[in-house]
Amino acid sequence: MQNFSEIPEDTTELLSRRFPDSFVWLIPASRMHLQKFSCYDNFVTSNLFGAPKHSSNGHAFEHLLALLLHGGRQASQILKERLPTQLTLVGFSKGCVVLNQLVYELSTAQQQPELAALMHCITDLFWLDGGxxxxSNTWVTAEEPLKELVACGATIHVHVSPYQVQDPRRAWIGREQRRFVRSLHLLGGLVQEKVHFEDDEPSLEKHFRILEEF
Structure with missing residues (x-):
């Protein structure tokens, strides 16, 4: 999941190199506001500018399942219309709101067999410089959803740059990111964290370099 207006042409190639033995789906935002603000309304209710309104009663898992099944039909000779046995989810920049929404829905997804099966396929989740x-609510900080995330057993990967977590104009992002990681550690989660370019000046270029470095 990635900001539609910012997708480099080689993003799919970068992800394919990062996950060489995987099938890669690149899911853009469903709409753009003012050709600048990515909005993932198909995964999470958002305002005009794409700021999410997270809820445990959303439809992100249902939409993800539909996309995977559709992709499976499009490549049925390879996937044979089956869900993958292992699923890695990667969110970059504003696309991380999709991962956050999935976390909020974990408790309700477990109550529906198809969604629970999809949930148990997820082995790794990558948050890449979310914003x-x-x-507020750039990172999940509520305890109950984080407990569910830890309980699902997936490995959580957190990759950030100064562009997001050291911007004094958006200081809440860094505070929430640190709380997210700290809470997951306290809950016994499998967390891997890396701050990229931490000795460099924050820049949009370094923000995009995360896609090459993670």
């Missing part, structure tokens, strides 16, 4: 135009 969005809202003034």
């Amino acid at each position: 969005h135009p809202g003034g």
Whole structure:
């Protein structure tokens, strides 16, 4: 999941190199506001500028399942219309709101067999320099959803740059990111964290370099 207006042409190639033995789906935002603000309304209710309104009663898992099944039909000779036995989810920049919404839905997804089966396929989740135009909730900090995330057993990968977590104009992003990681550690989660380019000046170019470095 990635910001539609910012997708480099070689993103799929970068991800294919990062996951050489995997099938790669690149899911853009469903709409753009003012050709600048990515909005993932198909995964999470958002305001005009794409700031999410997270809820445990959303439809992100249902939409993800539909996309995977459709992709499977499009490549049925390879996937034979089956869910993958292992699923890695990667969110970059504003696309991380999709991962956050999935975390909020973990408890309700377990109550539906098809969604629970999909949930148990997830082995790794990558948050890559998450950010969005809202003034809060860039990272999941509520304890109950984080407990569910730890309980699912997936490995959580957190890759950030100073562009997001050291911007004084958006200081909440860094605070929430640190709380996210700290809470997962305290809950016994499998967490891997890396701050990229931490000795460099924050820049949009380094923000995009995360896609090459993670």
